[in-house]
Amino acid sequence: MHYISDRKLAERLEVSRATLWRWTAAGNFPQPIKLSPGCTRWRLEDVESWEADRLKGTAA
Template sequence: MQFLSDKLLAERFSVSRATIWRWTALKKLPQPVKLAAGTTRWRLADIEQFEAQQGGEK
């Protein structure tokens, strides 16, 4: 299973890290998983499914 950080997601969607967290709070992105204290990541499969549902737009 592969995971993406907020930094990698921000690069993927060409937005800031703050926007990634704002979208997460607004439930516009799949919910992340907390792997350890201070380590939160998004599952790559969840992000790919989200992108497919959005019509492939990033």
């Protein structure tokens, strides 16, 4: 299983880190996993699935 930080994820999606957290809080983005105190990451497969769903939605 692969995990990605908010910093790398923001870079990947070309948005700010704050935007990621806003999307998450609003329920519009996969929930992150707290691996340890001070270490929260997203599962890469959850993000890839979210990206695929967005592409399907815009292609229709």
